[in-house]
Amino acid sequence: MTDRNCTIAPLTLTIEAQSGRARAGRLLTPHGVVPTPCFMPVGTQATVKSVSPDDLSNVGAAMILANTYHLLLRPGPEIVAAHGGLHCFMGWQGPILTDSGGFQVWSLARLRCIDDDGVTFRSHLDGSEHRLTPERVMAIQAQLGADVVMAFDECVGYPATHTEAAAAAQRTSRWLERCLDARPGPGQALFGIVQGSTFTDLRTASAQATVAADLPGYAIGGLSVGESKAEMWRIVEHTVPLLPAERPRYLMGIGSPEDLVEAVRLGIDLFDCVLPTRAARHAGLYTDAGRLNIRKARFRADLGPIDPNCDCATCRTFTASYVHHLFRAKELLAYRLATVHNLRYLTRLTERMRAAIAADAYEAFRDDFLAKFRAPDARERSRQQQRWQAAQRRAASSPAAQSAPAAEC
Amino acid sequence: MTDRNCTIAPLTLTIEAQSGRARAGRLLTPHGVVPTPCFMPVGTQATVKSVSPDDLSNVGAAMILANTYHLLLRPGPEIVAAHGGLHCFMGWQGPILTDSGGFQVWSLARLRCIDDDGVTFRSHLDGSEHRLTPERVMAIQAQLGADVVMAFDECVGYPATHTEAAAAAQRTSRWLERCLDARPGPGQALFGIVQGSTFTDLRTASAQATVAADLPGYAIGGLSVGESKAEMWRIVEHTVPLLPAERPRYLMGIGSPEDLVEAVRLGIDLFDCVLPTRAARHAGLYTDAGRLNIRKARFRADLGPIDPNCDCATCRTFTASYVHHLFRAKELLAYRLATVHNLRYLTRLTERMRAAIAADAYEAFRDDFLAKFRAPDARERSRQQQRWQAAQRRAASSPAAQSAPAAEC
Numbered sequence: 001m002t003d004r005n006c007t008i009a010p011l012t013l014t015i016e017a018q019s020g021r022a023r024a025g026r027l028l029t030p031h032g033v034v035p036t037p038c039f040m041p042v043g044t045q046a047t048v049k050s051v052s053p054d055d056l057s058n059v060g061a062a063m064i065l066a067n068t069y070h071l072l073l074r075p076g077p078e079i080v081a082a083h084g085g086l087h088c089f090m091g092w093q094g095p096i097l098t099d100s101g102g103f104q105v106w107s108l109a110r111l112r113c114i115d116d117d118g119v120t121f122r123s124h125l126d127g128s129e130h131r132l133t134p135e136r137v138m139a140i141q142a143q144l145g146a147d148v149v150m151a152f153d154e155c156v157g158y159p160a161t162h163t164e165a166a167a168a169a170q171r172t173s174r175w176l177e178r179c180l181d182a183r184p185g186p187g188q189a190l191f192g193i194v195q196g197s198t199f200t201d202l203r204t205a206s207a208q209a210t211v212a213a214d215l216p217g218y219a220i221g222g223l224s225v226g227e228s229k230a231e232m233w234r235i236v237e238h239t240v241p242l243l244p245a246e247r248p249r250y251l252m253g254i255g256s257p258e259d260l261v262e263a264v265r266l267g268i269d270l271f272d273c274v275l276p277t278r279a280a281r282h283a284g285l286y287t288d289a290g291r292l293n294i295r296k297a298r299f300r301a302d303l304g305p306i307d308p309n310c311d312c313a314t315c316r317t318f319t320a321s322y323v324h325h326l327f328r329a330k331e332l333l334a335y336r337l338a339t340v341h342n343l344r345y346l347t348r349l350t351e352r353m354r355a356a357i358a359a360d361a362y363e364a365f366r367d368d369f370l371a372k373f374r375a376p377d378a379r380e381r382s383r384q385q386q387r388w389q390a391a392q393r394r395a396a397s398s399p400a401a402q403s404a405p406a407a408e409c
Numbered sequence: 410m411t412d413r414n415c416t417i418a419p420l421t422l423t424i425e426a427q428s429g430r431a432r433a434g435r436l437l438t439p440h441g442v443v444p445t446p447c448f449m450p451v452g453t454q455a456t457v458k459s460v461s462p463d464d465l466s467n468v469g470a471a472m473i474l475a476n477t478y479h480l481l482l483r484p485g486p487e488i489v490a491a492h493g494g495l496h497c498f499m500g501w502q503g504p505i506l507t508d509s510g511g512f513q514v515w516s517l518a519r520l521r522c523i524d525d526d527g528v529t530f531r532s533h534l535d536g537s538e539h540r541l542t543p544e545r546v547m548a549i550q551a552q553l554g555a556d557v558v559m560a561f562d563e564c565v566g567y568p569a570t571h572t573e574a575a576a577a578a579q580r581t582s583r584w585l586e587r588c589l590d591a592r593p594g595p596g597q598a599l600f601g602i603v604q605g606s607t608f609t610d611l612r613t614a615s616a617q618a619t620v621a622a623d624l625p626g627y628a629i630g631g632l633s634v635g636e637s638k639a640e641m642w643r644i645v646e647h648t649v650p651l652l653p654a655e656r657p658r659y660l661m662g663i664g665s666p667e668d669l670v671e672a673v674r675l676g677i678d679l680f681d682c683v684l685p686t687r688a689a690r691h692a693g694l695y696t697d698a699g700r701l702n703i704r705k706a707r708f709r710a711d712l713g714p715i716d717p718n719c720d721c722a723t724c725r726t727f728t729a730s731y732v733h734h735l736f737r738a739k740e741l742l743a744y745r746l747a748t749v750h751n752l753r754y755l756t757r758l759t760e761r762m763r764a765a766i767a768a769d770a771y772e773a774f775r776d777d778f779l780a781k782f783r784a785p786d787a788r789e790r791s792r793q794q795q796r797w798q799a800a801q802r803r804a805a806s807s808p809a810a811q812s813a814p815a816a817e818c
Contacts, residue, residue, distance in 0.1 A: 046734065050741040053726075075734040079710055083728065091726045301488055317462075317500045319492065325455065325484040332459040335741055 011148065011189035011216040013248045013269070017354075019362035021240070021267040024354040027063075027248055029095040029147040030187045031087065034062040036248065036269040037353055039255060039346045040097060041277060045070050046080070046090040049277055050335040051343070053092040058313060059340055060347040063095040063147075065272045068140055069104030072130065073123050077143035085145025097148040097272070100137050102193075103221070103253070106155045114154065116171065134178035142185030150219065151179040153193040158226035165197035173209040180213060189216040191250060197222055198231050200238045207242035218243045219250040220268075228378065233262060240267040257286055257349055258375040261366050264353050276346055280338035283327045286345040290374030294338065299324040312344035420557065420598035420625040422657045422678070426763075428771035430649070430676040433763040436472075436657055438504040438556040439596045440496065443471040445657065445678040446762055448664060448755045449506060450686060453479050455489070455499040458686050459744040460752070462501040467722060468749055469756040472504040472556075474681040477549055478513030481539065482532050486552035494554025506557040506681070509546045511602075512630070512662070515564045523563065525580065543587035551594030559628065560588040562602040567635035574606035582618040589622060598625040600659060606631055607640050609647045616651035627652045628659040629677075637787065642671060649676040666695055666758055667784040670775050673762050685755055689747035692736045695754040699783030703747065708733040721753035 013036070015025045027034040041048045041056065044067045048056060056064065066086055071077060083089040086096050105112055109121035109130075118133030134152040141149040152175045154168040172195045184190045192210035196202030210218060220239050223232045236251060243249050248269045254260070255273020263271065276286070283295040287307040294306065305315035306323060314323065314337040326334035356365035376384065422445070424434045436443040450457045450465065453476045457465060465473065475495055480486060492498040495505050514521055518530035518539075527542030543561040550558040561584045563577040581604045593599045601619035605611030619627060629648050632641045645660060652658050657678045663669070664682020672680065685695070692704040696716040703715065714724035715732060723732065723746040735743035765774035785793065 045738045045740055046731075047738075047740045047742045052742060052745070074738055075709065075730070079730060079734070082710060082712060083730070089728075089731055091731070300484065301491060303491060319498075321484070321488060321492070322455075322498055322500070325488070329454045329456075329483055331454055331456045332741060332744055333456045333461060336461070336745070 011248075013217075013246065015246070017358045017360070019357040019360045020265065022264050022353070022357050022362040023267060023269065024357040025248075025269065027095075027269070029063070029189075031093060031095040031147050032062070034095055035350070035354060037260070037264045037350045038062050038270055039260060039276075039350055040065045040270065040272040041343055042067070042272055042274045043090065043092075043096075044274070045074065046086060048339070048343075050281060050332075050339045053090065055313075055336070055340055056092065056343070057094075059344040060351070061094070061343060062347075063097065063270075064092060065097045065099065066090075066144065066146065067101070067104060068098050068137065068144065069101035069108065071098075071144060072101065072132075072140055073125055073128075077140045081143040081145070085143075087145065095148070096146040097191075097270075098141050098144050098146040098150065099252075100141070100150040100152045100193075101132055102137075102150075102153040103155050105132060106157070116174070118152075134175040135182040138179050138182035138184060138190075142188065145185060145188075147187070147189065148217065149184050149188050149190055151176045151190060151192050153195060153221055155195070155222050155225070156197055158197065160197045162199055162202070165195070165199055165202050168197075169195040169202050169206040173206065176210060176213055191215060191217040191219050191248075193219045193221040193252070194239055194243075195222045196235075198227055198235055200235070203235055203239050204242060207239055211242065211244060215247070217248040217250060217270075219252050219270075221252045223251070224253045229259075233266070236263060236266050236268070255346070256375070257346065258370060258373050260346065260349060261353065261369050261373075264357075265362065265366050276342040277339050280342040281335045283334075283338065284342075285338055286342050288369070288372050291376070294320065294324050295327045296324075306341055307345070310341065310345065311348070312341050314338070314341045314344075420657075422626075422655065424655070426767045426769070428766040428769045429674065431673045431762070431766050431771040432676060432678065433766040434657075434678065436504075436678070438472070438598075440502060440504040440556050441471070443504055444759070444763060446669070446673045446759045447471050447679055448669060448685075448759055449474045449679065449681040450752055451476075451681055451683045452499065452501075453683070454483065455480060455495060457748070457752075459690060459741075459748045462499065464722075464745070464749055465501065465752070466503075468753040469760070470503070470752060471756075472506065472679075473501060474506045474508065475499075475553065475555065476510070476513060477507050477546065477553065478510035478517065480507075480553060481510065481541075481549055482534055482537075486549045490552035490554070494552075496554065504557070505555040506600075506659075506679075507550050507553050507555040507559065508661075509550070509559040509561040509602075510541055511546075511559075511562040512564050514541060515566070525583070527561075543584040544591040547588050547591040547593060547599075551597065554594060554597075556596070556598065557626065558593050558597050558599055560585045560599060560601045562604055562630055564604070564631050564634070565606055567606065569606045571608055571611070574604070574608055574611050577606075578604040578611050578615040582615065585619060585622055600624060600626040600628050600657075602628045602630040602661070603648055603652075604631045605644075607636055607644055609644070612644055612648050613651060616648055620651065620653060624656070626657040626659060626679075628661050630661045632660070633662045638668075642675070645672060645675050645677070664755070665784070666755065667779060667782050669755065669758060670762065670778050670782075673766075674771065674775050685751040686748050689751040690744045692743075692747065693751075694747055695751050697778070697781050700785070703729065703733050704736045705733075715750055716754070719750065719754065720757070721750050723747070723750045723753075 012028045017024045025036045040063050042065050080089045108124045112121040120131045137152040153172040156168045192215045194206045196206045250270035251263050251268045254271050255275045284291045299320045302320035306320050356362045421437045426433045434445045449472050451474050489498045517533045521530040529540045546561040562581040565577045601624045603615045605615040659679035660672050660677045663680050664684045693700045708729045711729035715729045765771045
């Protein structure tokens with residue numbers, strides 16, 4: 001372990017305040033300090049869709065995420081490495097986290113064959129065959145050069161049987177050992193991922209095995225994959241106390257305002273989700289009253305800002321009427337202005353959470369927020385998700401990918 | 410005329426330098442000074458596609474254009490007027506010019522019926538019927554509130570017979586009288602448009618009738634509609650000397666780098682064209698060597714900027730490889746970065762032209778520029794135009810517009 005530990009980057013979390021289980025802190029990374037709780041916008045293909053690095057700085061984004069799976073397929077990690085890594089490639093000088101590709105292999109790639117060594121799959125872009133192993137994932141992430149890299153994990157869908165979930169969680173633990181042996185790149189911090197689906201005994205075992213590796217940070221994976229919110233929170237509430245207090249805790253794939261508020265209450269520090277940026281591109285804009293649809297006719301002549309309480313560049317510069325017009329006219333600027341608004345909303349929300357924690361008044365803040373914020377119900381969420389998944393399948397699967405032969409198992 | 414003249418805005422051109430027929434000056438408008446020659450980016454729907462007002466300022470754009478026809482259909486001039494005009498609506502505080510809708514009625518709208526009073530047409534968006542007359546065009550442009558408004562004109566396609574071209578030019582002159590009687594809005598300067606297709610006698614008559622109105626500026630319209638470059642330059646060279654030297658001269662719909670350089674040589678001050686922004690969105694980027702296609706495989710690992718001589722934000726921040734990746738991945742940021750580059754290229758080109766004129770060395774500059782700049786030949790230009798027109802027809806015509814009954818004549 002000593003040999004391994006010397007490769008762990010100087011990623012340190014300082015807890016500055018607590019309120020119940022909620023905590024506010026500062027995460028020191030090689031590319032700067034990240035105030036926590038922190039929502040990380042997702043830059044799947046080395047760009048947060050529709051915004052520039054300057055836009056990200058202006059909304060107050062502290063840290064972003066990029067996807068190993070997508071960058072492996074295009075442009076290829078060797079291109080990113082030739083630039084000296086993602087920071088230079090995409091012009092973002094703040095901290096970056098790359099996922100391991102595990103989740104995308106399960107959700108996007110076709111015809112995956114898994115064995116204890118790794119996964120073989122076909123690209124959703126062109127049907128080309130690829131193989132990921134823990135060693136390969138660490139090597140790719142070293143080429144990408146993010147500040148935080150994630151261990152390669154096996155995800156299961158929902159529902160999964162206890163047997164399936166146990167096998168995947170145990171494989172994830174074995175792969176973590178191999179990720180450690182393969183070592184992250186210089187200056188990179190490796191986070192482990194707790195799996196175990198909705199089974200508390202499996203979550204306990206996975207957390208124990210992961211924490212035993214003494215990592216600079218821990219993620220809770222395999223949630224928000226179809227289970228109910230109640231089940232999700234039950235698992236988060238069960239798992240958080242199993243993770244060391246002095247290390248950052250990252251809840252993967254979570255990012256709606258109401259979920260952020262709830263997760264912070266349970267002791268989570270880091271989040272990522274495509275929802276806020278995707279919703280923005282579909283005219284869904286956040287306010288404290290909930291998500292509004294700026295395409296609706298009632299905004300046609302609305303000369304006020306989208307949200308009078310918002311300090312984003314969009315709300316400071318343009319009327320709701322103008323943003324409505326841009327969406328109706330399918331103008332590209334619409335997507336940028338909406339994305340800027342949603343990202344600023346979330347960043348400001350984390351700032352408000354930090355203030356409430358500093359004042360030891362988080363529970364009241366959370367109750368007040370959730371009383372006002374009209375979240376979509378389960379049926380509406382499911383409809384939104386299905387619409388998106390259908391669009392995703394149509395858009396992402398090229399004819400080449402569709403007609404490619406099955407990956408040989 | 411005295412009564413009319415009192416409505417003419419204080420739009421004044423100061424000629425600072427001349428080199429042959431080329432001239433450099435400053436156009437004073439109610440929203441600021443425009444150094445000439447000036448290329449005006451086109452903001453058809455009250456947004457220059459893919460960029461923000463800040464981006465426009467940063468590339469050095471001095472004045473932009475918006476389209477009366479498009480804004481009439483969506484969002485409607487009353488919405489823009491409720492904002493206090495286009496400047497507030499779109500968040501651009503520099504000078505704006507609106508066209509009269511004449512050209513779009515001919516090129517985009519369906520089923521137009523023209524008589525001496527005006528034009529009835531169906532929207533390309535939803536098939537709804539609209540009518541434009543000189544009086545209505547002036548009223549709409551007053552609602553839009555641009556600094557410069559254009560007289561309502563009748564365009565003819567190419568080729569046109571002498572009879573057709575004469576009738577349209579004469580109608581344009583009669584309509585100019587009605588535009589003057591209808592008066593521009595407070596602070597607005599009305600430009601007249603010289604028509605006459607490719608017939609020099611008609612151009613002479615049209616120029617004389619237009620100049621007789623003693624307007625604050627003059628445009629040459631009806632070019633770049635299918636005629637050869639040689640024919641276009643013959644008409645420009647014929648027409649410019651018929652316009653008063655102390656007033657701005659605007660060549661409508663011209664905007665490729667090589668055309669700008671040639672038109673300035675003939676004494677033109679103002680330009681607009683969708684080409685530079687449209688080309689950008691199709692990966693066509695300007696350099697002094699010509700237009701390159703950043704999607705080409707040779708840029709995949711190009712770690713230099715798109716153009717080492719360019720000072721735009723894109724070239725200062727990102728590699729050609731990264732922009733290539735964004736285009737391949739169909740990321741929205743691609744269109745913005747490319748548009749910023751092309752607009753900065755053209756603004757810088759006008760700066761270089763101004764410097765050459767100030768040094769009384771324009772002819773040498775022009776010869777040098779055209780010797781290096783590989784312009785697409787007539788066949789390639791025609792191919793590009795046909796591809797775009799086909800895409801435009803597919804994208805712009807809704808099922809509603811397609812199935813609408815003919816406008817009654």
